[in-house]
Amino acid sequence: MTSQAAPAATPTPATRRSPVNEAELGAWRAFLQTHARLLRRLDEDLQAAHGLSLAEYDALLQLVNAPERRLRMSALADRVLLSRSGITRLVDRLVADGMVERFACPTDARGSMAAITALGVSRLRAASRTHLDGVRRYFLDVVSSEEQATIQDSLERVSDRLAGQLPGEDSVCTAALEG
Amino acid sequence: MTSQAAPAATPTPATRRSPVNEAELGAWRAFLQTHARLLRRLDEDLQAAHGLSLAEYDALLQLVNAPERRLRMSALADRVLLSRSGITRLVDRLVADGMVERFACPTDARGSMAAITALGVSRLRAASRTHLDGVRRYFLDVVSSEEQATIQDSLERVSDRLAGQLPGEDSVCTAALEG
DNA sequence: TGTCATTGCTTGACACAGCAACTATATCGC
DNA sequence: GCGATATAGTTGCTGTGTCAAGCAATGACA
Numbered sequence: 320m321t322s323q324a325a326p327a328a329t330p331t332p333a334t335r336r337s338p339v340n341e342a343e344l345g346a347w348r349a350f351l352q353t354h355a356r357l358l359r360r361l362d363e364d365l366q367a368a369h370g371l372s373l374a375e376y377d378a379l380l381q382l383v384n385a386p387e388r389r390l391r392m393s394a395l396a397d398r399v400l401l402s403r404s405g406i407t408r409l410v411d412r413l414v415a416d417g418m419v420e421r422f423a424c425p426t427d428a429r430g431s432m433a434a435i436t437a438l439g440v441s442r443l444r445a446a447s448r449t450h451l452d453g454v455r456r457y458f459l460d461v462v463s464s465e466e467q468a469t470i471q472d473s474l475e476r477v478s479d480r481l482a483g484q485l486p487g488e489d490s491v492c493t494a495a496l497e498g
Numbered sequence: 499m500t501s502q503a504a505p506a507a508t509p510t511p512a513t514r515r516s517p518v519n520e521a522e523l524g525a526w527r528a529f530l531q532t533h534a535r536l537l538r539r540l541d542e543d544l545q546a547a548h549g550l551s552l553a554e555y556d557a558l559l560q561l562v563n564a565p566e567r568r569l570r571m572s573a574l575a576d577r578v579l580l581s582r583s584g585i586t587r588l589v590d591r592l593v594a595d596g597m598v599e600r601f602a603c604p605t606d607a608r609g610s611m612a613a614i615t616a617l618g619v620s621r622l623r624a625a626s627r628t629h630l631d632g633v634r635r636y637f638l639d640v641v642s643s644e645e646q647a648t649i650q651d652s653l654e655r656v657s658d659r660l661a662g663q664l665p666g667e668d669s670v671c672t673a674a675l676e677g
Numbered sequence: 678t679g680t681c682a683t684t685g686c687t688t689g690a691c692a693c694a695g696c697a698a699c700t701a702t703a704t705c706g707c
Numbered sequence: 708g709c710g711a712t713a714t715a716g717t718t719g720c721t722g723t724g725t726c727a728a729g730c731a732a733t734g735a736c737a
Binding site for chain 2: 343344345346347348349350351352353354355356357360400454457458459461462463466467468469470471472473474475476477478480481482
């Protein structure tokens with residue numbers, strides 16, 4: 320399947336010298352460093368308070384927001400940015416913990432679907448408070464609206480450009496929890 | 499910077515309801531998504547062209563830029579944002595590949611040091627071109643100087659605030675390679 | 678309808694991270 | 708100097724991810 324990951328579509332033949340100098344790297348460094356610290360922190364908070372990893376949180380979130388609160392395995396994998404095998408194992412864990420149920424896909428006997436359970440919904444809802452609270456306190460409260468707009472705008476441009484070259488899809492571990 | 503009533507560094511325990519709504523999450527989503535795509539891509543490029551992971555690249559870079567091109571294990575761990583055991587194993591791999599040498603610390607018999615070898619330097623130098631080129635093409639070329647300034651400024655604020663609460667240090671996988 | 682490539686998911690082997698336990702050394706208080 | 712404690716690094720175990728291979732079902736087509 321899609322053998323995801325274009326094998327270095329660009330072996331980068333003769334990419335000429337990078338005119339990258341120290342001064343230019345400030346934003347890039349801040350980007351990397353902030354992401355590392357922030358995600359580590361959010362993951363710790365979530366783990367400590369609810370015993371959920373960010374990946375699990377994200378998967379549950381995707382399921383809750385899906386049409387009938389269920390998704391095909393591959394669709395879930397795409398949204399959580401995990402490989403097929405990765406999603407199999409993540410769902411295994413969630414099933415073992417009673418937060419997700421797995422059942423055969425009615426329209427394609429090869430496929431299986433994952434559906435979030437009532438327990439999963441309540442666990443997610445509780446975790447959501449912790450998580451969104453962290454996002455707000457660590458990030459949104461610290462960055463002005465104007466800055467947020469700039470960040471969103473410029474980073475989306477970067478992301479879109481990459482998405483155009485790579486097939487892989489993404490997801491994000493945050494979103495308001497409906498209902 | 500428009501501290502916009504930055505609610506002090508207080509752990510803010512009274513954070514009940516998160517007034518986080520969908521609209522506010524745009525920047526946050528872009529941040530996560532862009533990071534995921536971008537790092538995946540840079541790692542693929544580096545791996546494909548030079549057989550180095552970003553972590554290895556980063557470690558070599560830290561060593562090259564260190565005083566005598568060598569560092570104590572723990573210092574290296576701090577800079578690469580890896581645990582002590584993690585750095586032990588990363589250095590193991592680099593040693594196995596001939597890019598790093600390990601030797602006893604002259605001033606502290608408990609410690610050991612890692613030093614980059616000539617091979618390591620040349621491998622790093624080659625990889626550096628690919629990596630910095632990627633950073634430039636995927637990120638710097640796509641984000642204007644003004645945007646970069648905003649990103650740097652606001653994200654550093656986020657990062658600094660977190661750093662104040664957490665002891666952990668960070669590092670970043672990029673920097674120009676000196677002479 | 679029978680064949681065969683493709684697709685969807687799972688499984689096995691492995692890579693690499695962290696934590697906790699361990700060993701060896703250093704350092705502090707006396 | 709000597710014991711108690713702290714620190715540096717490694718190792719064992721475990722968690723979680725990937726890739727490659729495998730299996731079952733699908734779908735295109737003669």
